[in-house]
Amino acid sequence: MRRGVFAAVILVALVLPVAASAHATLKEVHPGEQDRVDAPPSEVSLRFDQSVEAPPNAIVVLAPDGRTLSGPVSQSRRGTVVRVPVHGAVGGQAYTVRWRVVSADGHVATGVFTFGVDVAAPPPTEAVGASGMTWRDDVARWALFASLALMIGVVGIRLLVLPRAVDPLVERRVYLLGTLGAVLALNAGIAGFVIRSANALQVSGADLLYADLSPFAESTRFGTAFLVTTFGFGLCLTILVVAWALDLPMLRWPAFVLGLVLVWGYPLSGHQATEPNSTVLTELADWVHLVCAMLWVGGVLTLAVVVWPLSGDLRRVAFLRFSRIAVALIALLLAAGTFVSIERLPELDDLWDTSYGRTLLVKIALVLVALAWGGFHHTVVRPRLERGESPPGVGRSLLGESVVALAVLFAAAVLVNGAPPPVDTGPTSAASTPGR
Amino acid sequence: MLPRAETAHWLFAAGFLFFGLVVLAEAIVGQAVFRTRTWRAYLWPSLALLAGAWLWLIAIFSTFSTLHLVAHSIWAQAATAAGAVELARVRGRLHSQYWSLVTAGALLISGGSFLVHEQNGWLFARSAFLHHLIGWTLVVASVFPLGAALRPRRAVWLYGFALTWVAMAAMLFADRDVASIFGHLSELAGGKP
Numbered sequence: 001m002r003r004g005v006f007a008a009v010i011l012v013a014l015v016l017p018v019a020a021s022a023h024a025t026l027k028e029v030h031p032g033e034q035d036r037v038d039a040p041p042s043e044v045s046l047r048f049d050q051s052v053e054a055p056p057n058a059i060v061v062l063a064p065d066g067r068t069l070s071g072p073v074s075q076s077r078r079g080t081v082v083r084v085p086v087h088g089a090v091g092g093q094a095y096t097v098r099w100r101v102v103s104a105d106g107h108v109a110t111g112v113f114t115f116g117v118d119v120a121a122p123p124p125t126e127a128v129g130a131s132g133m134t135w136r137d138d139v140a141r142w143a144l145f146a147s148l149a150l151m152i153g154v155v156g157i158r159l160l161v162l163p164r165a166v167d168p169l170v171e172r173r174v175y176l177l178g179t180l181g182a183v184l185a186l187n188a189g190i191a192g193f194v195i196r197s198a199n200a201l202q203v204s205g206a207d208l209l210y211a212d213l214s215p216f217a218e219s220t221r222f223g224t225a226f227l228v229t230t231f232g233f234g235l236c237l238t239i240l241v242v243a244w245a246l247d248l249p250m251l252r253w254p255a256f257v258l259g260l261v262l263v264w265g266y267p268l269s270g271h272q273a274t275e276p277n278s279t280v281l282t283e284l285a286d287w288v289h290l291v292c293a294m295l296w297v298g299g300v301l302t303l304a305v306v307v308w309p310l311s312g313d314l315r316r317v318a319f320l321r322f323s324r325i326a327v328a329l330i331a332l333l334l335a336a337g338t339f340v341s342i343e344r345l346p347e348l349d350d351l352w353d354t355s356y357g358r359t360l361l362v363k364i365a366l367v368l369v370a371l372a373w374g375g376f377h378h379t380v381v382r383p384r385l386e387r388g389e390s391p392p393g394v395g396r397s398l399l400g401e402s403v404v405a406l407a408v409l410f411a412a413a414v415l416v417n418g419a420p421p422p423v424d425t426g427p428t429s430a431a432s433t434p435g436r
Numbered sequence: 437m438l439p440r441a442e443t444a445h446w447l448f449a450a451g452f453l454f455f456g457l458v459v460l461a462e463a464i465v466g467q468a469v470f471r472t473r474t475w476r477a478y479l480w481p482s483l484a485l486l487a488g489a490w491l492w493l494i495a496i497f498s499t500f501s502t503l504h505l506v507a508h509s510i511w512a513q514a515a516t517a518a519g520a521v522e523l524a525r526v527r528g529r530l531h532s533q534y535w536s537l538v539t540a541g542a543l544l545i546s547g548g549s550f551l552v553h554e555q556n557g558w559l560f561a562r563s564a565f566l567h568h569l570i571g572w573t574l575v576v577a578s579v580f581p582l583g584a585a586l587r588p589r590r591a592v593w594l595y596g597f598a599l600t601w602v603a604m605a606a607m608l609f610a611d612r613d614v615a616s617i618f619g620h621l622s623e624l625a626g627g628k629p
Contacts, residue, residue: 025500025501026500103555109501183513186492186509186513187509190505190506190509194502194505194506208502209501209502209503210501210502210503210555211501211502212499212500212501213499213500213501213502213505214499214500216499217496217499218499223499226496227496230492230495230496230509231492231493231496234488234489234491234492234493234495234512235489235492237516238485238488238489238516241485241516241519241520241523242485242520242523244520244524244529245481245520245521245523245524245527245529246523246527247527247529
């Protein structure tokens with residue numbers, strides 16, 4: 001009887017999907033995504049891999065001022081090609097195409113792309129109707145920063161600060177946190193990319209599952225950074241688990257160095273590379289700022305959740321060694337942060353007149369709290385540990401500093417996603433959107 | 437920028453065939469004989485880890501829908517988790533037989549993702565048919581590592597696990613983006629009404 005029920009359930013489960021129909025994928029568009037064409041096109045067409053149902057607004061062509069230039073939708077006989085005539089497009093302007101068709105399975109396939117007539121087309125993140133960053137982008141970016149602090153910071157501090165031979169429990173937790181950091185970095189990166197694309201697509205929920213993200217992956221700076229860092233962090237994850245499984249601690253070095261190199265992807269796709277006054281120096285400063293922050297936060301976390309709870313013998317040496325490296329990290333962090341802040345906010349009153357400036361003030365306030373906390377550890381706890389004493393409550397105090405450090409990372413995430421005020425670099429300059 | 441889906445599938449089919457034959461060889465001759473050369477013990481965990489790294493590469497080429505991107509990243513993480521745990525077992529860092537449950541979970545999650553990410557019905561085209569078949573094969577095959585965790589002495593689990601990958605290879609080699617299945621091809625995919 002039980003076997004019969006089991007067989008029936010399996011049979012139903014296998015048969016059910018037959019009822020589902022087909023889902024369409026976009027194969028070709030004309031004009032192409034981000035193409036620069038010589039003359040205004042007379043029509044815009046999309047070709048799918050199967051027939052689709054095209055509602056009246058299946059393709060909407062928008063002028064930069066938001067006017068609709070597209071006419072009524074028509075379809076090929078097989079229903080695989082959808083097209084609209086375009087009226088009123090002129091040279092020297094970029095246009096946005098938003099499309100939305102219904103597959104035979106009832107799912108909505110959707111996408112957006114741009115093209116320019118005798119002018120370069122902007123990336124799809126700057127398409128007409130695209131919204132700016134939301135709190136979801138900030139949370140995803142913060143999760144990414146926090147996970148990098150685990151992957152790069154904790155593993156880096158293990159390699160640079162802790163003695164070669166440590167308690168196996170400490171070693172195991174370092175591996176656990178590093179691997180967890182890599183997994184979280186990968187998933188936070190994917191979430192951030194999807195959320196960012198959704199802002200431009202203006203879709204959510206089930207529609208987002210079937211949305212075409214390829215224009216964002218292939219023709220935006222943040223998309224390129226996403227592709228490279230995702231594959232790279234995937235390699236970091238593989239190297240870290242091999243190092244753990246085979247007990248080959250030296251393999252952590254390539255994972256750490258690869259992680260440091262990959263962090264460069266964020267300056268390359270952020271304000272320090274896209275603003276009109278960006279230079280290699282601003283990108284380098286941003287990278288140094290990020291790396292020092294990851295190592296500092298990772299160091300405090302290592303002391304708080306690895307060394308203090310697991311190894312009484314290691315506390316003194318780990319704290320003293322980290323204190324020495326922390327001074328250099330903080331100095332570099334502040335120098336690089338001050339430099340890029342001045343580049344983004346050349347006028348002092350931008351600090352309180354712009355939302356970017358106000359966010360920076362919040363971040364500076366949190367950094368000051370963290371510095372005061374760290375300064376207390378450096379000037380009060382360190383001398384007592386040097387004298388061989390065991391001051392009470394240090395573990396809890398380190399946890400508190402970790403929480404403040406994570407709050408600083410959240411302020412940094414909001415800042416990275418915000419738009420700095422335009423910088424005047426001459427008559428032709430224009431501010432760009434972060435992470436084009 | 438996108439490689440043909442079949443190319444990626446056939447590449448993985450070749451890997452799965454090799455993987456399946458390695459495990460099948462171990463099942464036939466027995467673990468003691470198979471592992472007289474130490475490196476052989478590392479073969480299947482290493483192949484799983486390699487597949488995980490490769491799947492990240494495939495994942496970044498799968499941005500044509502959010503669902504494909506997420507599904508490939510899930511397979512990459514599942515393969516990495518299973519490979520890492522088996523590597524640690526071979527090395528002696530993990531001892532409990534219940535670690536096989538990680539591989540069982542990886543197969544179950546991978547199969548589920550396969551079924552969810554295939555947006556077409558069974559008879560839409562050959563690739564859709566095979567995706568459904570592969571998804572259910574992986575879901576059902578999760579019983580083999582589950583059995584190995586609960587009844588580790590029975591050889592049937594290793595045979596089943598090995599043949600799963602041989603069958604997976606056969607299915608992936610048969611994959612085509614749009615091709616008929618059983619002489620039928622959906623009108624939506626270009627079949628004649």
